[in-house]
Amino acid sequence: MVFRTEALPAADRIDYWVELMGRTHAPMELRSEHTDDFRASQRVLDLGEVTVWSATYQPLDIRRTPKLIRQSDPEAYHLSLVVEGTGTGEWRYRETEYKPHDLIVTSSSLPTDFRSTTGPVTILALETPKDLLPLPRDMAPRIVGAPVSARDGMGALLARFLTQLTADTTAYQPSDGPRLGTVLNDLVAALFAHLLEAGDCLPPETRRQALTLRIQAFIREHLHDPHLTPAAIAAAHHISTSYLHRLFRDEDATVAAWIRRLRLEAARRDLTDPALHALPLHAIAARWGFPRATDFSRAYRAAYGTTPKEHRHQALHGHE
Template sequence: MLNETEFRSADAPAADRLAYWAERVGQTHAPVRMTSDHAHDFRAVQRVIDLGSVSVWPATFQQLVIRRTPRLIRRSDPELYHLSLLLGGTGTGSWDREEAVYRPSDLHINDSSVPWEIRTGKDPVTAVGLELPKALVPLPRGADCRSVPKRVPAGTGIGALLAQFLSQLIADTACYRPADAPRLGGVVTDLVTAVFAHALEAENSLPPDTHRRALLLRIKKFIQEHLHDPQLTPAGVAAAHHISISHLHRLFENEEATVAAWIRRRRLEAARRDLIDPALRSCAIHAVAARWGFPRAADFSRAFRAAYDITPTEYRSRAAAADTSPRH
């Protein structure tokens, strides 16, 4: 399991909870000033997931006005970029004469070295915060911290890749080992770098390795969304991303499987989950196979047995028997 800590403002006396939360944000991001309509009994919950140089923190909190002032910057500047994936609630951010309005599925971005103010709406905010050192994010030539975008849509493109990654990460940290933390932090850093560069219309200025990994993540997301298509092939994947088949194979050279094997494994895993789903028990095995890109039942049975050393029929029967056993 990843190293993770949890904070609840309710652990402090009611009158101290807003100050307690401000101190917590000061440790997680950078020192800030806070005011709230709920200062008499402020409610906030936060998890902090340690990914080495990067930290991710899902949180829910009540209405706030948060300020990062020039005086606070002079006193302490950890030189971090902060990103928040907004899942619920609204907010408005301002920097000098610039302003941005945030709604669910937006990525809000700020910089610990630049003064800013965030005002959230009256409803509680649920967001996934992300902190990473600015030194890890190479900006394109000619760009500086003030040119970094303040708002990025997370519904499409690279913003959606980052949002999906963060959502999956926070959903279940138990499936990872502590040794995975720096690797996951590296993926986050690459995605943030790609988000910045794309927003600055300078994607070609990305370091080659960052560009490669961002492209690989985009390709894997595409494959996952098209597993049902029996025509999904390496050639089709390459064409959809405007690269050659040889380039696609090079991207997968350091992965656990070739492109074709990766597609087949994802299809088999999806079919395997459906076979043991009680809600789908009346669905014929050939229909499950077709649903995940195996139009020929015989091909599915051979692939399934080769992967799991059991036929689909036997696998489903064992799962059904386990569901009805007295011990279960």
């Protein structure tokens, strides 16, 4: 989806942009010295639960107030890669200047005040639901507003992927969206874990949560590997298997059950994807770490009350 204020009368543009931001992101207050002829554009990519967009706009003051948060909170983390323009971001806990090649992390649940100092401003951004990144609320202030460079390390890895993704989408099919969203979400989880672990003298609980985030991102990245076991995960992170199980005590499943659930959810997406209708069931099973089709079918029925074959037939028949 592409939105451009130039398609509207000049007097209506800033109000339109305020309404658009409220619908695609969250309600916010916007002020600009260019209200007589405000120019802005936004291109939105729907990647399942993750949303990505690129936007260019004239200098703005953007505020997310406690009142607006009480009115509507999508419960999401927002990451912006600054391509052009400079400004400042102010939160209850810190104030940060931003410039090109910076990554800005914000939360829809925390008051925010952005001020553009030079423009136009161009950003590449993503928004991901908080429930996909199980970060305790008391740790969010450690990440929100923290300066992150996109020139090296985890920030550069995320920025390169985001830049390549938004540069040209012609090579992707609609069914690729959720998969790309999963990759982005894993990169965000890894970045958050890195930021938490990089803090000086962090309390043990914070380091434990950061490690859990990193392990969960690792699991999502290796779901296809049939040898992804608790022992293998523990070894890859230089911890004992018993400690790994303790990390997952606060989750809603054991490590093995968590892996199985993610694999079944991924297989379920493939089964309902018309672009993969010719892919054999055993290939989908193997693709998501089930080398034995019978094990896959048994686990699928236990989770969803139907066999993979029946579910695929119902989904594709309905699609047709």
